[in-house]
Amino acid sequence: xxxxxxxxxxxxxxxxxxxxxxxxxxxxxxxxxxxxxxxxxxxxxxxxxxxxxxxxxxxxxxxxxxxxxxxxxxxxxxxxxxxxxxxxxxxxxxxxxxxxxxxxxxxxxxxxxxxxxx
Numbered sequence: 166x167x168x169x170x171x172x173x174x175x176x177x178x179x180x181x182x183x184x185x186x187x188x189x190x191x192x193x194x195x196x197x198x199x200x201x202x203x204x205x206x207x208x209x210x211x212x213x214x215x216x217x218x219x220x221x222x223x224x225x226x227x228x229x230x231x232x233x234x235x236x237x238x239x240x241x242x243x244x245x246x247x248x249x250x251x252x253x254x255x256x257x258x259x260x261x262x263x264x265x266x267x268x269x270x271x272x273x274x275x276x277x278x279x280x281x282x283x
Contacts, residue, residue, distance in 0.1 A: 195226055196234050200243060200253065208250040211235055 193201070198218050203209055209217070215231045235251055238244040245252045 195230065196238065199231065199234055199238065199251075203244060203251050204253050207252045210249050210251070214251075 195218060199214055202214060202217055211228055211232045214235075215226060215228045218231065219225045235244065235246070239246050239251075242254055243257050245254050
């Protein structure tokens with residue numbers, strides 16, 4: 166079991182990157198990787214995120230690229246920043262859940278109509 170542990174930072178715990186939760190992260194966009202990692206390990210810094218992301222990517226990313234994406238995600242309301250640490254915005258999660266529920270309801274209604282028509 167491969168684990169990532171960075172002894173240079175005090176507030177980081179062990180992330181098991183072989184965990185099924187992280188299995189698809191290597192094929193995800195860097196933006197998706199950032200949101201997933203911060204969701205599972207709140208309070209990561211830009212440098213910590215860059216090191217973790219680069220530990221399972223063939224094509225490496227720079228701190229500047231990660232910092233740029235973090236700023237975009239904060240501007241979009243997905244993340245919150247406090248003292249150079251990043252957290253997923255709970256309000257964004259709530260809005261996302263509501264949107265998903267509405268889509269599911271709409272899809273289940275349209276599938277019923279298709280079944281009736283056939």
